[in-house]
Amino acid sequence: MESRTDSAIDSALSYGRIDVGVLVIGAGAAGARTAIELVDNGVSVDDVLVLGKRNHGDAHTTWARGGINGALGTHDAEDSWAIHAADTLNEGHHINDPAKVETVARQLPDRLRELDEWGMAFSRTEDGEIDQRYFGAQSFRRTAFAGDHTGESLLDTLVDQAQQRSIPYRENVMVTKLLSDGDQVYGAVGFDMADGEFLLFNAGTVVLAAGGYASLYNRHTSRDDENNGDGPALAYDAGASLMDMEFVQFHPTGMAVDETDPDWEPWDGRLVTEAVRGEGGRLYNADGERFMKRYSPDQMELDARDVVARAIAQEIAEGRGTENGGVFLDISHRDRQFIQTRLPRMYERFAGLGVDMAEEPVEVAPAAHYGMGGVVVDDNGETEIDGLFAIGETMAGVHGANRLGGNSLAETVAFGTVTGRRIASEGAEPGALPDSIVGGIAEPHMAHLDALADSPGKYDVDTVFTELQELLWEHAGILRGGDRLSAGLDELTRLQTKASDLEVGPITSESFEFAMDLGFMLLTAEAVLRGALERAESRGAHYRTDHPDERDGWRRNITAKRADLGGMALATEPVGSPSEGVQAALEEGHKLEYHQLE
């Protein structure tokens, strides 16, 4: 139900008020799957509202390329959910939450079959089964895919299902604050990015499915205006805890381009899907050496992302990189038709830039790709704030110190289902938003946003935004040292000061949106830097040059929470134990036989 309200604190400030049972913030795969599960479990569509910053069907999920994991065993009958879980724990260096890993691995075979029934355009074997391919560091061919546009196909399918159920979706809404008293959530505040109207959502349950934080880095594979840490920052501000924020996955193969060439420059850092290596792509340095032999003689190009990314970074640092600061990725030993069928988008993209993948290599270098950390949630996706759930890339726990390729799409549909079911089982009553929260939090926040619009401040938003991304790359990149991390925190304080004096356009302008993003990013960046400094060891994607070894004593998760007296308080938590079935799979010691790939 929607109504208009004139604010008590400022007669010029009015806002729309929307009362709803469950507010789903985010319409990528995680948000869409949650909404479907809610409705399929008896929640009325009148009690659900999904919203996102973009048009319906346009979320970051569409950029996922290579695939989604699930132990269907299409080719490798010996694969099982338990081995999927074991691979995930091994890749996460055993600081993942085993219960969450198990939820994902157990669910996925059914979730994939369900997506198939719903019409997802999976690539198929000759006898019509869902095809599965190798992805880095997985024991079997477990990654189902739709060519190299798996995310787009997944989200199209989910949006279609949501529309068939008439689930309401509101486009172009940016949420800027959750309404919480620190114990319970009451809704959210945001604005309509098209017409600038302020919006107050009164909701008994809020599902935060607002994506991750990899765009904190200047060289990243995400869409430029996504993955700015909105989800973790909103939850933290509401009183929830963050976890594992120091673990940022650097994908080994972002595009390395001639930045002075206007045709190539926009492609800098864009993902070259892992599927290129999964389908047999080989890495060479500028001397023509297949250098992975020195770093990982057994797994070669298909070793874990952190291992391959560090190897490439090392080759470049030691002067064996290309002129564009990368290395070569070559799949030209495969025939043209194979490449066009298995990697159609990659083939077309490079062909459009004048490079024929069937004849020549492409240039690649690491780029920030995925934040393994996020919001602390229980087994149903609920945070420590009653009624506030966080799922998909916004949540923490599944990936530990490093993420298996294909596991994040898996996480979105697994936890979308679990969370949707949980909320439905508890009922989705409209919220009872107390006046004290409206007058004490919501309206002052809107007044603050109103004052920020058209501010003639001293600093350009874009410039501070870029400075922050460069800071993260320089101080908390692939290779991190304690001194640089400390210096990064000092620099961050300087940027926080600048961010309080920004030149911002009207509320519907891009600069206003970026000013909001910048606030989310500053907070998330602080959690990354502090976590990385605290973790005095190397584990998975987190490599400390001054502490290069993994240490048993650090088999703990670092959490960050707003301290009562202000500031960010860090703590560490022990990790749980795997179930018997998963422990047995771990002890069996499965791993990829490299010769299978030739």
Ligand SMILES: Cc1cc2nc3c(=O)[nH]c(=O)nc-3n(C[C@H](O)[C@H](O)[C@H](O)COP(=O)(O)OP(=O)(O)OC[C@H]3O[C@@H](n4cnc5c(N)ncnc54)[C@H](O)[C@@H]3O)c2cc1C
């Ligand atoms: C280039 C690339 C390729 C990838 N390929 C794969 C792959 O092959 N396999 C795999 O498993 N994973 C892959 N991933 C990761 C995967 O795409 C993501 O983890 C996953 O899609 C996240 O889905 P999500 O629903 O959690 O979030 P998203 O798809 O990011 O959706 C977030 C939603 O939240 C909304 N939102 C955000 N902030 C706000 C706000 N403040 N107010 C209102 N709405 C907001 C957005 O508009 C959007 O609707 C890839 C990632 C990248 C960058």
